[in-house]
Amino acid sequence: MDHKELHDLMDKYMLGTASREERSRLLTWYRQQPADDLVWKLEAGEDEEQVRKRIKANVWQRLEDPTQRASKAISRTWYLGAVAAVLLAVLGFAFWKMESPSATNLIAETPTTQVENRFVLLPDSSRVVLRPGSRLVYRTDFSGDSREVELIGEAYFDISHRAGQPFIIHTGAVKTVVLGTAFTIRANPNDSDVQVTVQRGKVRVERDNKTVAELTANQQVDVHEEADKTAPKEVHDVAETAMRWAAQDVSFDWQPFGELTAKLERRYGVVIKFKNEKLANCPVSGAFSGIETLDELLPILCTTRNATYRKEGKIIEINGQGCN
Numbered sequence: 001m002d003h004k005e006l007h008d009l010m011d012k013y014m015l016g017t018a019s020r021e022e023r024s025r026l027l028t029w030y031r032q033q034p035a036d037d038l039v040w041k042l043e044a045g046e047d048e049e050q051v052r053k054r055i056k057a058n059v060w061q062r063l064e065d066p067t068q069r070a071s072k073a074i075s076r077t078w079y080l081g082a083v084a085a086v087l088l089a090v091l092g093f094a095f096w097k098m099e100s101p102s103a104t105n106l107i108a109e110t111p112t113t114q115v116e117n118r119f120v121l122l123p124d125s126s127r128v129v130l131r132p133g134s135r136l137v138y139r140t141d142f143s144g145d146s147r148e149v150e151l152i153g154e155a156y157f158d159i160s161h162r163a164g165q166p167f168i169i170h171t172g173a174v175k176t177v178v179l180g181t182a183f184t185i186r187a188n189p190n191d192s193d194v195q196v197t198v199q200r201g202k203v204r205v206e207r208d209n210k211t212v213a214e215l216t217a218n219q220q221v222d223v224h225e226e227a228d229k230t231a232p233k234e235v236h237d238v239a240e241t242a243m244r245w246a247a248q249d250v251s252f253d254w255q256p257f258g259e260l261t262a263k264l265e266r267r268y269g270v271v272i273k274f275k276n277e278k279l280a281n282c283p284v285s286g287a288f289s290g291i292e293t294l295d296e297l298l299p300i301l302c303t304t305r306n307a308t309y310r311k312e313g314k315i316i317e318i319n320g321q322g323c324n
């Protein structure tokens with residue numbers, strides 16, 4: 001989004017003429033900025049004024065040429081204050097209602113430069129695999145009437161069932177509601193469409209609180225910006241293919257143990273060491289579904305090399321004999 005387009009969207013919002021999609025674009029723009037200053041990283045107890053100041057400084061940095069700030073300071077001060085107010089309003093539906101003193105929001109992110117996917121175990125034991133360049137925002141607990149997360153990019157979800165507490169994924173203006181199922185969602189920032197593919201179970205896809213499609217196993221839908229209703233299509237082979245990428249980091253054949261653990265470190269966000277460095281050169285083979293936790297995967301891997309492991313927090317040490 002260029003400078004002029006952003007100004008136009010802000011003006012429309014302040015005049016009350018911005019559509020839901022345009023408000024969503026403002027939210028997407030802000031989320032695409034570096035994560036260090038993002039509003040959803042606030043700690044419980046941080047008040048709205050602190051967030052407003054942080055957003056204002058963030059927007060100033062991104063909108064203004066540092067060499068021109070002095071001459072424009074007076075004319076831009078009101079505007080940037082309004083930008084902060086607008087962003088708080090836009091972010092409100094997706095963030096403030098999720099914030100509470102007892103629970104903060106967490107962010108899981110996979111850098112675009114990373115080859116491996118990122119595995120995330122949610123507080124309700126639901127499992128998510130993020131593709132590189134994707135971001136997931138979720139709460140440290142799911143104690144409310146619903147379990148809500150926000151996604152930018154592409155992710156595979158395997159959701160645990162909780163009666164009376166639906167799982168909801170926000171992707172801009174599109175909302176996917178599930179009770180317990182496995183599916184993928186692709187909602188890249190540069191794409192106008194959101195694609196949902198269901199492997200098993202059933203989901204409901206909404207936009208602006210209106211149902212646009214209901215999907216069951218082996219169905220897929222592309223939700224367009226303008227369409228009120230979208231018919232799902234049968235995708236038996238495509239559904240399998242859409243899920244296959246989630247397992248690409250944990251399917252390996254005769255790979256050195258050290259190379260594999262380097263991938264697992266990036267996938268699970270841990271540090272893995274070898275007490276006996278010779279073990280790192282030993283080949284291992286295996287094929288997993290892609291939704292295993294590290295605690296489920298490690299015992300099997302170690303068994304193949306007659307090795308053991310010890311885990312303390314995010315530090316894991318593997319011990320065993322080397323190989324010839």
